[in-house]
Amino acid sequence: MGRLEREAVGRGTRLEAAALDVVADHGRAVDAVRAALAPIQDAAVRRELDAIPAARLQDVTEGRLRLGSIEQSGLRTVGAVLAAGPYRLRQIPGVGQRTVDQTLAAARRLAEAVHETVAVHIDVDHPAPETTALVRALHVLVEAGPDARRALDRARELMPRLRPLLAGAGPAAGRLRMLLAGRERRARALTAVEELRALLDETERAGLPALFAQASVDLLRGPESEVAAWVDFELRSAEYYGLLAEISGRAPDAAAAEGFLPDEIAERVRHQQLDDTHRRVSLRGYQAFGARFVLAQRKVVLGDEMGLGKTIQAIAVLAHLAAEGQSHFMVVCPASVLVNWSREVEARSSLRVLVLHGPDRQDAFADWKGRGGVAVTTFDALRGFPAPGGGEVGLIVVDEAHSVKNPQAKRSQAVSEWAGRCDRVLFMTGTPMENRVAEFRSLVGMLDRGVAEALGDGDALAGSVAFRKAVAPVYLRRNQDDVLTELPSLQHTDEWEELSAPDEEAYREAVRAGNFMAMRRAAYARPERSAKLDRLREIVREAGENGQKTVVFSNFKDVLRVVGEALAADGADLFGPLTGAVPAARRQLIVDDFAQAPGPAVLTAQIQAGGVGLNMQAASVVVICEPQIKPTIEHQAVARAHRMGQVRPVRVHRLLATGGVDERIVAILERKTRLFDAYARRSAVAEATPDAVDVSDTELARRIVEEEQARLGMAGPVSAEPA
Template sequence: MFAATSRGRTDQMNRTERHQLAQTIARVGGWAEQASALLARRARITEQVSAAAGELRRAVVEVPRDGTPAWQVLPLRGEDDARLGALARAARVPDLTDRAAHYLDQLTGEIPDAVHRARAVLGARRLVSGRARRDAGEQAAAFLDQYEAWGIEHGLAAILAELTPDQDGTRGIGGADALADDVGLARHLALAVAPGQRARLVDGIEVAGLARANAVIARALGDEAGYRAAAARAGERIRRAETRRVLTAMPVARLREATRDRLSITPLTEAGITVVQQVIEHGARLEHVPGIGPTLATRLRGAAQTLWQTTYDEMPVRIDIRHRTEATTELLRRLGAWDATRRLRGATWDLDRARELTGLADALERHPAQLVVFPVAHLSAADLLAGVHAVLARAATVAPTSTAPTSTAPTSTAPSADPWDDFLHRPADYFGMLAELGFAPEDEARTHGDLPEEIVEAVRALSLNTEHLTVGTLRGYQSFGARFALVQRRVILGDEMGLGKTVEALAVLAHLRSQGHHHGLVVCPAAVVTNWVREIAAKSTLRPHRLHGPGRSSAVGDWRRGGGVAVTTYETLGWLSPHLDGVELGCVVVDEAHYIKNPQTKRSGAAAAVLDRAERALLLTGTPLENRLDDFAALVRYVQPGLVVDTSGLSPRLFRRQVAPAYLRRNQEDVLTELPELVEVDEVLPMSGADRAAYRAAVDAGAFMAMRQAAMTAGEHSQKVARLVEIVAEAEANGRRVLVFSHFRGVLDLVARVLPGPVFGPLTGSVPAARRQQVVDEFAAAGHGAVLVAQIVAGGVGLNIQAASVVILCEPQLKPTIEWQAIARAHRMGQVESVQVHRLLSDQGVDQRIGEILARKRALFDDFARESATASSAPEAFDVSEADLAREIVAAERERLFSAANGPDGPGRPASGVGVEVGRADEEDVP
């Protein structure tokens, strides 16, 4: 850079010149020392960054999803702050340009050598230095003189200052700054974020407990048998205690019934031993009682033990919500723990996440303050957290199992966890577990509805695969129903409402999924689409697709591509049909199948076309026969058309025998031994003056629908309304909720106005299906005295409303099955309260006339449909259409009210109103 030229007068260099040279050496030497120091500092920082990056990189945990790396996660703790600070210092090291690097090379190489040589012409050393050394020193001095001038001119000191790393700028760097640009974490750790994704800093609190959660899940999976045994022991204690209670009240006279021998019990009574339990407790001491020797004592003890065993075997374990004993609470706690462990095996998604998160969970044993998540695939950090939260939530459901299942002490639960709350939320699951443990035995003969023996044997031979079910326990009759549908392929499941036909259908779909059938289809009324979607998601691992509403187009594509269970409505079938091309339907489930009982309707035709596409079909209806035997036969023809060709002249016995291969029905009293009492009360009320006036006007006009409403239109002046208000008040005082059903929107609006407490609804055909379920949920969460008012054809179908235990029917319906459906909304599996049904009936007029017709229709249903393939005698089938019924009743009432003897205008007044109005005034159909 600079040519060294001799000053030429070294020997004659005066003091001033030497002083100036010394200053030059000092300045340029200082620059050299500064360059050497900054390079050393930069080297130390590089070394620190490398060490910090290495430590952090070793802490990174790779988390897969479905076998493919999806995230790289870095847990950060307090000691990592210094490492992050080291990385941040690297960002504060100025970049070296090629020119700056040349300057530093010169300052740390050529310049120090020139300084050393220039010192030879200073001080005493110049006098003893040889000529060659002095000449080299003079050249170096000249070089340094020129370099100093150049350095001053170009601001070399400032350049060196700019290249010097900042030592203090990284103070305060911590985990919260991990993703700051100046830290450069991804760069230093060579972590590449997938396109479209971004790294995310997560608070350690969000993953706190993951290690424990994984351990809880692993332990629960290994201890399922122990939890089952613990639940069984808790049930045994209750059964034994209840058996003791019964025997304590059983007189010793019953001992004679337990043996063929004539036992003398007089010595027992004379000794004050009056009940069987005392005989058991005396044991060997019995033979020392006066009048009882060893032989009689042995016989008495044997008889007592026989009575104990018989009582014990027949003793169900009951759960009484109004008598919450410590033993029952412990049983519920143990059942809940066992159920939680069993549900784990069905929760495949959660278990997969737990396995994938094992490495991360191990790394989190020392709780980090933050985590840095680097998505390396198409999944985001939020997807990782969703998996973490699923594992934490799943472990929380198993948390009550944290105590060893063999312990005799009560199992610890999460804070404020009450097993009664969980029982009341899902009592059907608990009763199912009791049945599985043998504490609520089912009559096996009744579970198969008296089907022909060859069908029963074929059903028993099938093993039901429940891999994709998460429901926990299937009742014995439910398992049988699902297997019947699988064996017979195309059937009608006519179980009485409230027995869980939805779960049986899900068991069929889940079994077929395990056999490789990926596409299932459910067709149902719009009112229950939401409920079906929720049930599929809650009780199986099958993926539900809602093919109804604005999102149906994208949903049908997802279903076609990925499989699952599509849920659609009767009205949507026409739109759906083209989308079914190329789809192999494992099974088509038709819910509320009586909607297609008339094969001439467009709805029925669309359903039939879809059913023809599937090898398996399952029609669900609790009311296969409403009016005409031909309607029932039409349903049978959808599934097995060859069974019934002609219904004319068929007796009930012959009809049931013919449809047996395709029809299975069980009634509540047959299989739900724990179902609480159903109390039905006919509230026969006189008409008020206002009621009578409204009724006479309706009859005079031939307005059948107005006649049915007349006894309530007077509002507070109506006897029915007054009684309804009283029933609701009584329900509130007794801690109950109420369902009010009517066929008529006007009646429902009136009821909502007159009731003082919280009223939900009305649920009518105009309320969107999703909103209906929301209203039911809000009602279930409300307090005592809450009332849900619903149109009977909207709220009486498909919805589960076990929160209510009082049902009020404002008027009799034209079909008994409609009333049964409405009552079954509350009196169904899972109900824990006795259910009160109040029918508001006028003491005269249309209510009484309809009652007579209903009696005949009930007999028709009992004869042909209530049983499946059982022998019974019955009259011939008949039909009375609604229009005929209306005309018959209006004519009879006109005769009664306006005959010559009773007419207001005196003898001979003809009945006015030539026609009869039988239309659906003030009524809304359910879409």
């Protein structure tokens, strides 16, 4: 007895020191961020207060203040009132001490409110010393990654267990101390040493000493240079902003982050554990809640708005289930995002990935069956694989799940069969219902027949609050405005253009022929004198002069051809077009090349092919060549650029022609968007009407053609099939 006990106490003491170092090093890194953030935040608060009229102080005091004399003295904003202070306010004729006290108290309350809500935006195009200091401070934590957070959490969990054992084993740390201790203390010390050894063995098996040591090294390592920090920020801005929101306390409203779920469901989700062993990326609070929701509810639709990281949440669920011992997972998605899915899983987890696509997909399927991992395949390919036995697949993830809303389609039937054989199912879609609530009910039916059957048409029309409560067990949705306070601004501009004489001639020909699709693209039929094309070239030219990248969307390949030829003639650095005919892997490479191009560039894309799955946040200007029949198509396309990770404000230009089909489609879009907002987004009152729900796109197109023929005094055939 002696040497072994002393060694155990020494190991425990060193482990305690390592854990304390992790906590201290992380604390210093966080303090550095707060110190860099403070002056930026204070300046943002001052700007906000300087923009608030002094008259707003009346609102805070319910109209009790007399501000006439103060405003007449030149103090016209809340910021000016605060800067003036009590002495200057007291010098204003007619202003007494009571008014001064009340005015400043009201101004401070407004200042506190602004301080709580103001968002800090980091301008990547105009780095200043203050923002550079903030980016460098954040870089330390981002570069340290989730392992540093894991080390911090483990250190905090370990300390309450380790400290009492070290205190109890204290006499065993030295021979003399042990000799001087009484019999009872020696016995207690030996017991503590045995428990300490068991704890040390446990931490060794978990790899905690190495984890603590590496975390401290990472937390003390800064960026090589300011340039390196800024480059990393632009590449991983979502992680930087996520940390910034956490450290600054600017977390989103809790109810919004939890999708306004009923209390009993939200409480169950909060208590769901989330294992991060196989995950390589940190989650934002709302993302962690989303992953827990999937785990707690087992079969669900994750309907988060585009750009909120549904893929990351799915990977978090996969990683958790893998840590629990599950070995086989299936991801079903459009061909256009196969590459993106495999990249994301590989980059953000330690899970094995297999792509089941192409001529070798059956061999890959056999490999997956034998060895496990995350299989990624397409809707069509899934039909060629045998459905699993019960319990064989830990989770099936269906991306862009609105693609299987039609129960008669073979792809829907294949997904439904797999969903029925799996204990856990995750449907992912930012657009769970495009025109009909009934289609959303069809999706829910694959997950929970009881919930689906309870959703009658009458329930849907009763209002969105009732509808959302009814689907809460299987449906979670959050919106960008509610949870991404740092997302740069999104500015929509409808560019109304008068048709040129050749444009008008082409439009009349299309109306006379009753050809709806030709009517929609008539504005580009005479490119030499196209009003829309001229405006598009101006937008791209302006973006280029400002060093910005542009994405141009159209429903029509021939419109993209016309656009490409015009922009090429202007000398634009052109990429694309991305169309449905471009293989999935090639689409991702085109987007990557576009993102990596130095300086201004233009990517042209068919809106259905480019608006699904691909991330285009390198672009800060979006042009939509013509309005789309479905609001969700435009929304998806814009969200490819305006999403988590975007570091610049995004401007969206929708090119519209006056007096014809575009005006009618815009009116339809407004009605459909209200329906979508009423049910898929948060809304207090449903504004849907039966005809807004039930009229099909084909019928709408036919109606538009007939109305335009009547307006122009024509009669003719009608070809109204929508795209």
